[in-house]
Amino acid sequence: MRPEDRDIQAGGARTRTSAAVRAAAASDTRRLALARRLAGEGGPLILDGATGTELERAGLRTGLPLWSTHALLEAPEAVFQIHAAQLAAGAEILTANSFRTQRRTLARAGLAESDARLTRLAIELAVRARLAREAADAAPVWIAGSLPPLEDCYRPDLVPPAEALAREHGRQADLLGEAGADLILVETMNSAREARAAARAAAATGLPFAVSFVAWEGATLLSGEPLRTAAAQALDEGASAVGVNCLPIANLAVCRRALAELPAPLLLSPNLGQPEPRTGFARDASGDPRRFPDAFGEGLWTAPGILGGCCGTTPAHIAALSERVRSFARPGA
Numbered sequence: 001m002r003p004e005d006r007d008i009q010a011g012g013a014r015t016r017t018s019a020a021v022r023a024a025a026a027s028d029t030r031r032l033a034l035a036r037r038l039a040g041e042g043g044p045l046i047l048d049g050a051t052g053t054e055l056e057r058a059g060l061r062t063g064l065p066l067w068s069t070h071a072l073l074e075a076p077e078a079v080f081q082i083h084a085a086q087l088a089a090g091a092e093i094l095t096a097n098s099f100r101t102q103r104r105t106l107a108r109a110g111l112a113e114s115d116a117r118l119t120r121l122a123i124e125l126a127v128r129a130r131l132a133r134e135a136a137d138a139a140p141v142w143i144a145g146s147l148p149p150l151e152d153c154y155r156p157d158l159v160p161p162a163e164a165l166a167r168e169h170g171r172q173a174d175l176l177g178e179a180g181a182d183l184i185l186v187e188t189m190n191s192a193r194e195a196r197a198a199a200r201a202a203a204a205t206g207l208p209f210a211v212s213f214v215a216w217e218g219a220t221l222l223s224g225e226p227l228r229t230a231a232a233q234a235l236d237e238g239a240s241a242v243g244v245n246c247l248p249i250a251n252l253a254v255c256r257r258a259l260a261e262l263p264a265p266l267l268l269s270p271n272l273g274q275p276e277p278r279t280g281f282a283r284d285a286s287g288d289p290r291r292f293p294d295a296f297g298e299g300l301w302t303a304p305g306i307l308g309g310c311c312g313t314t315p316a317h318i319a320a321l322s323e324r325v326r327s328f329a330r331p332g333a
Contacts, residue, residue: 047308083129090322123179145176156223165197192230219258243267272312
């Protein structure tokens with residue numbers, strides 16, 4: 001090798017090393033900033049709204065079993081645009097479109113070997129939206145890797161055995177971490193057993209994580225287990241926040257009361273109508289965005305927590321929620 005070629009090669013290696021160092025430093029900075037926010041600095045974090053129903057509103061295919069993963073295969077730019085719209089609305093946490101990129105789900109469509117590629121793409125689209133936003137606004141944005149139930153979110157009777165839960169959630173959590181997630185969102189959990197297994201998998205990555213359950217009637221999981229007990233178990237596994245998502249707005253207050261005594265920030269992310277048991281689609285996506293923040297009740301706007309929206313919510317709902325939080329942060333509010 002000629003001396004000049006060695007110089008070029010060495011220069012390229014230094015550039016790659018410098019880029020890796022900068023990326024690691026940025027990740028550490030985001031993690032520290034996230035910890036401060038979850039500790040109560042600056043009020044609640046704004047989580048984004050729905051992705052799946054936004055893809056439906058755009059006329060894109062979302063049929064089972066792949067649900068929103070169809071868009072990663074057929075219309076990734078649409079996913080990016082949804083992320084961008086959520087950030088423009090004031091979201092601070094973007095949920096990557098990894099809800100159905102687990103190997104178990106993909107196998108049903110003959111795509112089992114694509115789990116790493118599609119999970120990485122889901123994170124990359126969210127990161128791309130973050131970079132575009134941060135170029136115009138220095139406010140930090142965090143990427144949450146979605147880690148949902150392995151089977152139907154609304155069928156606790158389908159929860160797999162313990163060994164499969166540990167193995168498959170472990171693999172998916174690792175993929176999310178390797179792809180660049182800032183935190184893991186264990187979401188829409190319908191049983192304490194699976195939530196605990198997913199929480200252990202998330203904890204093993206070393207990333208911060210939140211655990212969120214679905215409860216349609218009262219403070220009870222779809223499995224029949226008490227919400228408070230399941231949330232306390234998640235905290236025992238190291239969760240940074242616990243709460244509920246994809247539940248009817250009418251059930252939000254009772255769930256909030258059940259979780260109020262737990263020593264952790266609350267995650268609250270209701271949908272706009274009772275989800276269909278087989279699909280999870282919201283029946284009523286016509287809720288007035290201006291009234292959406294009222295559903296959360298009082299006393300949340302300056303407290304640590306994570307507030308967002310699930311099925312049926314749009315960037316307009318997130319904008320209203322963000323504005324409510326900002327109004328309390330203003331002097332004299």
